[in-house]
Amino acid sequence: MKIETYKTPEEALRATSEALVAVIKKSKSKPFHLALSGGSTAQALFKLWVKEYKEIIPWNNIRFYWVDERCVAPDEDESNYKHADQLLFIPLEIPANHIHRIWGEQEPKVEAERYSEMVKWELPGYSTAPRFDCVILGVGTDGHVASIFPNDMNLLTDRRVYAVSQHPITGQQRITMTGTVILKSSAILVPVIGKEKQEIMEQIIRKAKEYPASYILAHSPAVMVFTDREVSI
Numbered sequence: 001m002k003i004e005t006y007k008t009p010e011e012a013l014r015a016t017s018e019a020l021v022a023v024i025k026k027s028k029s030k031p032f033h034l035a036l037s038g039g040s041t042a043q044a045l046f047k048l049w050v051k052e053y054k055e056i057i058p059w060n061n062i063r064f065y066w067v068d069e070r071c072v073a074p075d076e077d078e079s080n081y082k083h084a085d086q087l088l089f090i091p092l093e094i095p096a097n098h099i100h101r102i103w104g105e106q107e108p109k110v111e112a113e114r115y116s117e118m119v120k121w122e123l124p125g126y127s128t129a130p131r132f133d134c135v136i137l138g139v140g141t142d143g144h145v146a147s148i149f150p151n152d153m154n155l156l157t158d159r160r161v162y163a164v165s166q167h168p169i170t171g172q173q174r175i176t177m178t179g180t181v182i183l184k185s186s187a188i189l190v191p192v193i194g195k196e197k198q199e200i201m202e203q204i205i206r207k208a209k210e211y212p213a214s215y216i217l218a219h220s221p222a223v224m225v226f227t228d229r230e231v232s233i
């Protein structure tokens with residue numbers, strides 16, 4: 001794992017974007033398979049991409065997937081797809097057939113299986129775990145990544161591609177990429193910004209307790225963390 005610390009959230013997001021540009025340049029994959037996260041960090045990243053990376057990132061070569069989705073309709077505010085669509089795909093005029101959304105409105109177990117099969121067909125590595133060219137993860141204040149929460153650590157080593165999970169407080173069902181597939185990705189970019197993430201980052205770095213985020217950060221050399229606070233390893 002590599003951690004880079006920046007003075008501001010904007011700088012940390014810019015560094016994440018530069019890392020993505022470098023990964024795409026180095027990759028031989030055509031198309032390039034990129035899995036997005038949801039939440040406020042991803043939304044800030046999408047805004048930055050539209051503002052500063054419209055001409056820099058080769059959008060036409062990218063196929064978009066999700067690390068996780070909430071089990072809601074695509075027009076609901078909780079939908080991770082909805083924010084990506086409004087903030088990124090519509091402004092950049094990304095063709096619909098380049099976007100592989102998780103159908104959050106379907107029966108969760110059936111959809112986790114359908115999406116797993118679709119990803120296996122689209123990506124290299126059908127017979128084993130599929131390998132994304134890059135996944136972008138967020139870290140929650142409770143230490144979750146994707147929709148793998150601290151009360152369901154088994155999903156980190158689950159052999160499926162996507163599985164159903166549940167938010168421990170709201171009970172909302174989610175569909176999440178498993179840790180097995182996250183860790184197989186060629187690059188794992190993790191922007192962690194904002195004061196509210198300070199405490200969890202400290203706990204992760206100090207290895208105070210095992211969280212889904214600490215497990216992912218510790219188990220792949222492909223992980224790069226971009227944060228806006230001073231962290232010492």
Ligand SMILES: O=C1O[C@H](COP(=O)(O)O)[C@@H](O)[C@H](O)[C@H]1O
Pocket residue numbers: 037038039040041042067068069070080137138139140141145146147
């Ligand atoms: O619920 C989710 O939360 C995490 C973190 O989101 P943030 O708002 O703290 O940036 C996100 O990575 C995940 O995709 C999302 O579904």
